Each structure stands twice: as C-alpha cells, then as structure tokens.
Amino acid sequence: MVIVLLLGSVLLVGDDLVPEPTPLPGPPQDAPRVVVAMGDSTISGEGAGDYEKGTDGQNGNWCHRSPHASVHRMDLLTIDRTFNLACSGAPSPQVGLGDVVQYTEPSQAERLAAIAARNRVVAVVVGSGANDEPGFSHVLNACVEAWIGRGEPCGDSVGPKWQERVDKMVPKLVRALSDIRTVMGNAGYAEDDYQLIVQSYAAPIGTDVARGLQDLSGCPFRSDDLRWVERTAVPVLTAGVRLAAARVNARFLDLSRAGIGHEACSASRDPEHHEWFRRLAVQWDDLQHEDRATHALQESFHPNALGHAQFGSCLGEFLNTPDRAAACLAGADGNLHAASSRGP
Template sequence: MSRFRRTAAAAVLAVATAALTTAVGLSGPATAAPPTAAVALGDSFISGEGAGAYAPVVDVNGVAQGFPGWTAPNNNAFFCHRSANASLHRASLPGIQDRFNLACSGGQPHDIAAASSARANGRQVAAQLAQLRAVGQSHDIDLVLIGLGSNNSSFTFGSVAEKCANRFIADAWTGWWEFWAYLNGPVPQQPCSDADLATAAQISAATAETTAAVRQILTTLREIDADGQHRVVFQDYTNPLPFDLDPKFHTEDGRDDTRDKFRDLGAERYAGGCPIHRASLLPGHRFSQGLGSIVKSGRDTLAAEFPGADLVYLNVQRAFDGARLCESATSPTGTLATPIRLQDSPPNGTVVTSLSGKDKIAIQKIANTCATYFQTCQESWHPNAAGHQVLGQCLAGAATTAARDVTCTRTPTGTITIS
C-alpha cells in the first residue's frame, strides 16, 4: 500500500478511534500527528537551477542569504539557487503538507554528510543531512527526492558543459593560423569525445562515491522518521541538447562546424542556445546515459542492502524529447531547458543574447566573465521553469506508482507518459 493510501486509511481510523473514545467516556493525552513533508536533496537538477524565483538560502552560520550581487563570491549560499519553480514544488503530491528543498546547485556526494563549505568551491551551506535532520524534528517525512551523481570528485556537469561549449566557440572564432599563436599553448577546438566527458573508470568511481552518500541518507531516514514509512525517488538526468540539431543550425554562410572559423554559424547556434559541435552531441548523450547508470546502480545496490525500503528509480532521460535546445528552428523559444547565456564585464545582470559582429577579443572577455563570476552563467543548460513543471509531473508519477523502475517520457505532442 502506498504511503498516500496509508495516510488516508490512518485518518479514517483516527476518526473512528476518537468516536469510540467519546462514546465510552475514556480520556487520554491528545498527541497531534506532525505534518507530512516531501524533501529534495542533491544538486542543480533538483534545486531548480535555471527555473528562476530563487529563495534566500540559510548559510552555514544560520543567516538567510538573499541575492548578494553579480560580483559576489560564487560560494555564497544564495547561489544554491533553490527555486520556487523546482520540480518538488510543481509536483502534485496528495497527502504532503509541507515541502523542503535542501538541494544545492553544484552539490556533490561530499555535501551530503559534510558542509559544502569544507571543500574547494563549495557553497557556504551546512551538510544536507544536517538540514534533513532539522526537518525530521518537526515533520513526518513521507517522500524524499534525490538527484545526485552529475557532480563528484571525478567530474562535474558544469565543467563538462563548459569544456564542450568553449571548444566550439574557440573553433568558430579562431583560425587555424592563430591556433598555435597562444602563449599558453594551443586552444582546444575539436569536438568533445566520450573520453573528454567521463571515462569508464570515472563513472565507476562516481558510482561508488554517490552510492556511499545515498547510503548515509537512507541510514539517517531510518533514524529520524518515526513511522519508518517514506518513499525515496532516485531521479537521473535529462540532456538539454538533442541527438542532432535542427537543419537550420547545420550551416551558415556556406560553412558548417567542420570548417576553419565559422563565426556566423557560431553566432547562430549561440543565439539558439546550443553553441556546440554536432559531433559532440552523441558523446553528450552517452555521458547522460552514464549519469543514469550511476543513479540506477546506486538504487539497485541500496535496495539489496535495505530490504523492504521503498526505493524508486525515476528515469527522465527522454522527458524533454522534442523540446530540447536547437531541436527546432525556433529555439530557444518553446524549449524546456535554458540556453547558454553569458554576461559582459563587469557583470550587471544583462545577458549577451547575440555574438554577431563580435571579434575573438570580445568573445574572450565575455567568456572570462563566466569563469570569474560563475553565477553569471551557471543557469545555462539546465531545466527552465517549464522543464521543472515537466519534471514535477514525472515526480508525481514516481511518488504514487507501484513500480520500482519508472520511465518518464515526452511524446511528440508534448504529452508526458509514466511507464
């Protein structure tokens, strides 16, 4: 029986018990049941990165941090980017009274049991387990959404995305005759390969690291959830880019991305939100599938270790089909992911929507702004508010199904199916 059905049954039983007590004249201490809660833990795809409407975040010192400005240190707690539009808040979850988004953009397995501030580039927030325990003191936790694995000690989603986008931009604006002229050596311009994104050894290490962190979550839930009834949903990742670009983005001015210097095409793809070599797309999808294997393997391992635990794997890799960046000629309009968007220096919140007419010096300046003030570009290639609405539908399906392996798919007509 699902937790939501049990909640309804318990309510009926409570009413009957109260009536019986009144009828026979019995009395006793009345203990109100704590409110039920759904909790989100993990990284940017769970916190709501890209969806806007970011709430203040309490830092490791207990101070709520609102937006600190575009030039503030990126480790500020606010840049966890916990969104009111995150999938946890968009999902229909009958029986759930309160929702707590404890995820943090850039979150790693390390951040589950230790303060994120204790590692390099980590944000100034407490360990997610410490935050989970605080929720457990006042609430009955019935649902936990976990998104973990895209960032770890071996690789991070942000570094992978930055690598492939930068290679495309360098290739588009820098000629081969300039390629060898840089004082710091040649600038990589070739498409990303599978090995550039994550090796098999890195995926294996990330799997072990992620599984160990989630094991700590499950152990903590056993300790703090008094009734022991909670469903844990392990969500994987969806790629913001398609398997191939719409033909509109294949060539411009007679040049494709296999030519030397193709600035018009580079500007066109940037405007569409997909500054990427076509040859990088399939390795990118295999990388996404690798992330899925991390999540699925972790769930399977822990299901064997925690017999009887209610653990559900939610596959969302096809949840954005037909609405990925540059999958149609109108991109980024109508897509479910945020385009890559940068700011000029000094950053002031105004994004650069067009690179047309800019030379490579201007391009480098814009790229450096992202490197120096990562908050100016960290929303890039994440689910937008509409994307999180879809992921909310996926979560709603995973929260109530009797299945333990759930796939959420978007049909060509935009219908979301749960199977």
C-alpha cells in the same frame, strides 16, 4: 553459597544501573506530510529563475533554489508542504553527512534530520552524482570550448575516461544515500515509512538543433559532441545513478529521455513554450560586478521553469505508483508521464 549470593547481588545491581534501551520514536503521525528534495542543480531549480532570497549570490551562496523547482510542482493533494535542500553544484558528499560545504551551506543530510523530526516525511527525492568525478557541467563547458576551437571534441577528450569517471562516482553517491537512510533511521523511520527516490539526469542538448542556433546565439556545440552527450554521456551516467539507487534499495526515476524534442535550441519558433532547457544563458548585468561575474553563465543548459514543471508532474505520478522504477516519457498529450520500467 556466599560467593553465589554475592554474584547474584552484583548482577542485580548491574541490571539496576543499566536501564533497558528506549526504542526510537516513530515518525510523527499527525505532523504535516512533506516531501524533501536533496541534491544539486538538476533539482534545486537552477535555470528556473526567481531564486529564493539568500541563494542568488548573497554572501557567497549560489545554490539557486527556485520556487519553480520540480519538487514544488508535483501537485499532490496528500502533501502539505515541500522542502528543497538542494544546492547548485553540490557534490554527493555535501548531500550526505560530513564537513563538505557547498556555497556556504553545510550537509544537506543534517538539515534533513531537523525536518524529519518536525514533519511526517513521506518521500525524499535525490538528484546527485554529476558533480562528483563526472563533472558534467565542466564537460559541457569543454564541449563549448571545442566548438570555439580551443580543444579537441569533448567526446574525444572525455569520452575514453567517461565510464571510469562514472564508476568512481557510484560509491560516493551510495555513501550519501546511505547517510540519508541513517538520518531517517535515527529519526525513528523504518525504510517502509518513507520513499527514497533517486532520479537521473536529462540530456539538455540533442542532435536536432534548429537551423541557425548551433552557435553562440544558442547552443555552440559540435555535431559529434551533441551525439556523444545524447547517446553516450547521459546514458552511461544514468546507469551509474541507477546502480547506486539499487545498492541502497531506493526507487529510481529515469529522466535521461525526458527532454527528447524539447532540448535547448530544438525550436526555431516560440522556444519559451517548447524548450524545457535554457540555452547558453548570459546574465549580462552580473558581468559588471566582480563578485557575480564568474556565475554569469551558471544557468546555461539547465531545466527552465517549464522543464521543472514537466519533471515535477512526472515525479508526482511516480510517487503514486508501486513501481520500483519508471522513466519520464512523453505521452500522447505531449506531457511527461511515469512509464514503468525495469527497476533496480
């Protein structure tokens, strides 16, 4: 009997010493409703110009975040503010949690945590993956060098390895997206408290180059490489991003065909009103400064301000639908709209 009483006392003392776990607080209900963009140049605003102070080379920061980026162009009346954490050139590990630094900036997911604590995050939009094993911007550079004659067509040099590169990207992107889920969960958000949207990449170039522009004046690509980028590279990359989105139960927005008819060099007249991507762009003044010269071509073949406006409008439409997946396609009015598609 004494032993039983002593054991009972120990258990009671133990219960007193170990408090009941405190449930995590829910997301702020009365705080500003916000959307957060994360990822690389496709969503940071690279190519749109007017870059935020501190992100245009100052102290080594070339993230090129623009007020014209798609996340700021959604025109959603129910959203109080949009945040852009994306950074040009960012690989997936910098989007997630960890020690990877991109252009002096630490983990985007860590910065998301602070935003989620002070605001009511209703959606996180991610554009990432191309800067992992695919190295899409480097591939485009290789295509340009092939046009100059410094190598074989990029479709021949990269094409046989492209699927393998994309396959290696998928787990890294999944990890970054899972980190975002973890950050939001630690901030008290259940998965149905916010939308996690993963968007793919638009083809910046296509086969319908206007006469006289398939050179250094606009788009120096071989015709076979234009076909490979449009018909193979971008679709395969899109499939990989879609797969990663499915593995974390995220919604998916397909941009792969969003630029059809509006690619760089597709208009012989009035390109500033018809093209949604920058052509080969050289910042000539930057070439005169050693610390900026290596970034003088950074804007090339990225969405311009008009392209970001179109992508943002489509994204806003998608946010307001229950569809698990959609594709940004041109409607009868010539603008992009979110067309429901088979989702992950």
